[in-house]
Amino acid sequence: MKKILIIGVGAGDPRQVTIEAVEALNRVDVFFVLEKGAIKQDMVALRLEILRRYIKDRPYRVVEAPSPPRERAPANYLASVDALNRDKQAAFARMIAAELADGQCGGILAWGDPALYDSTIRNVEAIAAAGKALDYEVIPGISSIQILAARHRITLNRIGQSVEITTGRLLTEGWPDHADSVVVMLDGEETYNRFADQAIEIFWGAYLGTPDEILIAGRLEDVAADINRARRHAREAHGWIMDTYLMRRVRP
Structure with a gap:
């Protein structure tokens, strides 16, 4: 069984990462990131700074994949969001299948709190429901x-x-x-x-x-x-x- 931790890491200031989140970071073997190109590389850099600051004496890897493109002016908003989330689910499923061994723990860092206007929980839930032998936990963050x-x-x-x-x-x-x-x-x-x-x-x-x-x-x-x-x-x-x-x- 593989495990995924969905970890809320606050809005950007590493000082706002909770103790529970720090403990979760130190359980992760592989972190999965969907990056959004050069314009938002500073957000990737903030994630990496959080890992550097709080993970102690534990080897880990960061695996990145391009974030699927989003339609900016869709005729049907809900349908476009569903399509985007299916693409994200497929991207995460590929990374988890290829990069996370059975018995290992993966991590996805969610900005703010993963329960608030964030689709990470839904996407991981869908991957687990597809019979991927996947368990997951959610760690709240400061929104x-x-x-x-x-x-x-x-x-x-x-x-x-x-x-x-x-x-x-x-x-x-x-x-x-x-x-x-x-x-x-x-x-x-x-x-x-x-x-x-x-x-x-x-x-x-x-x-x-x-x-x-x-x-x-x-x-x-x-x-x-x-x-x-x-x-x-x-x-x-x-x-x-x-x-x-x-x-x-x-x-x-």
Whole structure:
């Protein structure tokens, strides 16, 4: 039986790797990485720094494969995600079959927490369900949402109120019903701009947990242009951007 550990390693700062995750890292014989090309090589470098810093007196290998390409403007979003995950499952299954011996332990490092907007658990579950004699465990990590709240020194919810975690794509359909606060992830379209004419405050962060971290907060009507400008400059500098934000209505 082969074993896979899906290890949440936080949003980028090696200091935010938990003790449980460190213990898990030191059980792994082979780490599997789907790399996304030269633009995101700094993310691969962060993974390697985590391994270098925390694995002690244990040999290990890192096996990389290209991450399958993703359709950027699909006609059917859910179908395109299913197709992408099938391709990732096939890539991981090939690496596990070729590089991990029976009785060995493999590791997949998941950014943030693997339970939150990450498909690693689903993909490994599908490989195991296909009869590959594979067992797996999940080790939680610190998410970008937790870092966002800590950096802005806020709570995610107000007393007695709800908070909804959603995506930019879903936010285009409007403010979620009954949600007092909204945390938005995976927003490539700057959807917050749709609400700039309303009495809303925003707490925004990009590259959270990394040396390139950017933070902006205030009434949305006052800071939306600043966020737009910061996103544009950051994308030009790095070739990519990953941001998260919380919005909530300003109380009278």
